[in-house]
Amino acid sequence: MADHRMESLRLTTPSLILLGAAIGGVHATIRGLLEGFERWMPEWMYQVVALVDALGASAAVVVYAWLIVRTSQERQAPDMQRIRTWLRWCTVGTIGVLLLMQVPAGPGFWHGTVLTIEGGAILAFLGWMMHGMLNVFFSYRTARTPILLRVVGFALAAVLVLAWGERIVGIESLEAAKVFSIVLLIVLTLLLARRRRWLRLLSRTERWGLAGWAAALAISGTVAAANLFDGQSQQARAVAQWMAESSAVAGSLLLMVAAFAVVVLVTVVSGESSAERKEFEFDAITFLNRVAAQHDQSEQLYETVVTLALGLSEATSAWLLLRSESSTWTIAAIAGTDRERAEALHIPEVLGDALADDAIVIPWLREDERFFRIARSAESYAQSLLVVPLRDSEVSYGAIVLASGRPFAFERGDAELLEAFAPAVSVALANQRLMQQAIERERLQRELMMGREIQQKLLPVNIPTLNGWEVVGWSEPAYEVGGDYYDFFWLAGGTACVLVADVSGKGISAAFYMAKLKGVCIALAPLCSDVREFVLRIHRAFDGVLEPRVYISLIAVGIAPDGTLHVVRAGHPPPLVARKGGRIEIQSSPGLAIGLVRTERFAAITEELSLDSSSSMVVLYTDGVIEAGLNSRGELGISGFAEHVARAAMLPSARAAAVYLQSVLRQYVGDVLLHDDMTMVVLRCSTPSKATNGTGI
Incomplete structure (x- = not known):
């Protein structure tokens, strides 16, 4: 990938100062010795030493300039305090250049040494000024900055070559070319300083303070440059000690600094005050909060966020990315x-976890390796990006994405501005999400309550006496809806069937299968002559239909016309049978739950159990009954429930027994959430009466 940025060289400012001081000390010593001992040195020796010294000094100036350019990229983008300090010391230093101590012309050790030191100080000061200005250019660069800086280098070289040519050849027309090169340098400085929005958000005091120092530097820099262009001035002769005719280059650099100071001056005077900007930010956040409070429609809030984000920046497009609770x-x-x-930019995939951190400024997509593959195709609408995450301490709600069709459109100040705006957006989105969740919960609660009402209507309200047996049922789901079910049916031949079933799981899924089971039973009951056939047909209807890990346990009690009972158990808890003598028995028979094996295997395992005439009461129940109290005082268990069934058998009717057992279960569970659905059916033998016929439910 092509990278237009220069590689920064890791040299610190103290290193540069020490290097410059060492080179300057050597050069000053040599120049002083040449000036002081010229009369005692042979001509050829003087010329050789002078030539070597001149070449060394010129090379040192070039290397020092190269180091200045390289190290100017190391530092972070300057803030207002650094710019103010830089302007102040540039102004002081420039005035100091104008007030250099005059050294009388003439041979001598001190004459050469002082001029060399003064020239070195001027060049070092110019290097420091250029270091600060180049730092600004690199920090707030554009796509053309590398090209413009190369042109600056060529123009400075041209000024130096033209100055040499003018001195050697003496052609006056070269003066015009030199002036053109200097003007070109000024124009290039103005182009390099095009990105200056970062200078505009200042308070009134900051603006006028910065403007004062910028004006002072512009004036003093121009006067000092004119002084250097005068080849006979003290400053020009001092700089010439390091490189012949280098005063023209030094003057050109000072004019560039003065031009930059003019740019700063014009920008801060004509720029927007920070108070006005803060007022706009406050109005934007206030408007956003008002929209969030007044509008239930999420789209209105989202569009407002995008519109305000565009207004707070110079982006050409913007969009709001939302992150769901499932991280989509x-x-x-x-x-x-x-x-x-x-x-097409694939921002969530490319940036990944960085979207939950601080704001991300991507100056130029072509220079960012993450967007290298898609940068070319997106050049027409997105060459630079600003991504501002929307989050609180724990939750990430999304991000605001700003895009511009030109590179380097966003600065750190834009990110800080949007980051100040982001918390208000995050709060609005959080409130919107909470409101939606509350509405969804309320809707779901209404639907579940409606489902509970519907499910309760699927259960029989009053069961008539069936072939001499009084039957009373009761069911309470753990949630709004459940998977427990009880009902009665009439089989062919006058046999009544009481059925209790429990669908694995709880909630809506179990309730769905419970409703389906009722429909299957209604359809199959008239086709079956006995209870075992009825259960087998139910299994065949569900064979291969149930979802994996879903099964149905059930128990069916057939009441023949003569009052005898026949029990078929399919993986269900065994019934509790109260004998006429008060004894409680647990009557168990082989059988697997529906949905665990194929029908052929189920038929081979399932057996029918007949109860004799000594049975006075039979209690059918689901596992939620014997697990009552599991969340509070401990599981009731089948033996504990059997004890209460024994007491209930002493009551005069099935309804009285059922009411007693209900009160026991409610007391045992307490106020805690039920561990599982609870269903119970009590069958009690009554005085024989005429059998009820029909298919009523």
Whole structure:
């Protein structure tokens, strides 16, 4: 990937100062010795030493300039305090250049040494000024900055060559070319300083303070440059000690600094005050909060966020990325471009976890290796990006994405501005999400309560006496809806069937299968002559239909016309049978739950159990009954429940027994959430009466 940025060289400012001081000390010593001992040295020796010294000094100046350019990229973008300090010391230093101590012309050791030291100080000061200005250019660069800096280098070289040619050849027309090169340098400085929005957000005091120092530097820099262009001035002769005719280059550099100071002056005077900007930010946040409070529609809030984000920046397009609770990203609102282009950038996939951190400024997509593959295709609408995460301490709600069709459109100040705006957006999105969740919970609660009412209507309200047996049922789901079920049916031949079933699991899924089981039973009951056939047909209807890990346990009690009982158990808890003598028995028979094996295997395992005439009461129940109290005082268990059934058998009717057992279960469970659905059916032998016929439910 092509990278237009120069590689920064890791040299510190103290290193540069020490290096410059060492070179300057050597050069000053040599110049002083040449000036002081010229009369005692042979001519050839003087010329050789002078030539070597001149070449060394010139090379030192070139290397020092190269180091200045390289190290100017190391530092972070300057803030207002650094710029103010830089302007102040540039002004003081420039005035100091104008007030250099005059050294009388003439031979001598001190004459050469002092001039060399003064020239070195001027060049070092110019290097420091250029270091600060180049730091600004690199920090707030554009796509053309590398090219413009190369042109600056060529123009400075041209000024130096033209100055040499003018002195050697004496052609006056070269003066015009030199002036043209100097003007070109000024124009290039103005182009390099095009990005200056970072200078505009200042308070009134800061603006006028910065403007004062910028004006002082512009004036003093221009006067000092004119002084250097005068080849006979003290400053020009001092600089010439390091490189012949280098005063023209030094003057050109000072004019560039003066031009930059003029740019700063014009920008801060004509720029927007920080108070006005803060007022706009406050109005934007206030408007956002008002929209969030007044509008239930999420789209209105999302569009407002995108519109305000565009207003707070110079982006050409913006969109709002929302992150769901399942960590999926969607574009909620967009402006300035279309969804297809925005999605083509693949920002959530490319930036990944960085979207939950601080704001991300991508100056130029072509220079960012993360976007290298898609930068070319997105050049028409997105060459620079600013991504501002929306989050609180724990939750990431999404991100605001700003895009511009030109590179280097966003600065750190834009990120800070949007980061100040982001908390208000995050709060609005959090409130919106909470409101949606509350509405969804309320809707779900209404639906569940409606489902509970419907499910309760699927259960029989009053069961008539069935072939001499009084039957009373009761069911309470752990949640709003459940998977427990009880009912009665009439089989062919006058046999009544009481059925209790428990679908694995709880909630809506179990309730769905419970409703389906009722429909199957209604359809199959008239086709079956006995209870075992009825259960086998139910298994065949569900064979291969149930979802994996879903099964149905059930128990069916057939009451023949003569009052005898026949029990078929399919993986269900065994019934509790009260004998006429008060003894409680647990009657168990082989059988697997529906959905665990194929029908052929189920038929081979399932057996029918007949109860004799000594049975006075039979209690059918689901596992939620014997697990009652599991969340509080401990599981009731089948033996504990049997004790209470023994007491209930002493009551005069099935209804009285059922009411007693209900009160026991409620007391045992307490106020805690039920561990499982609870269903219970009590069958009690009554005085023989005429059998009820029909298919009523």
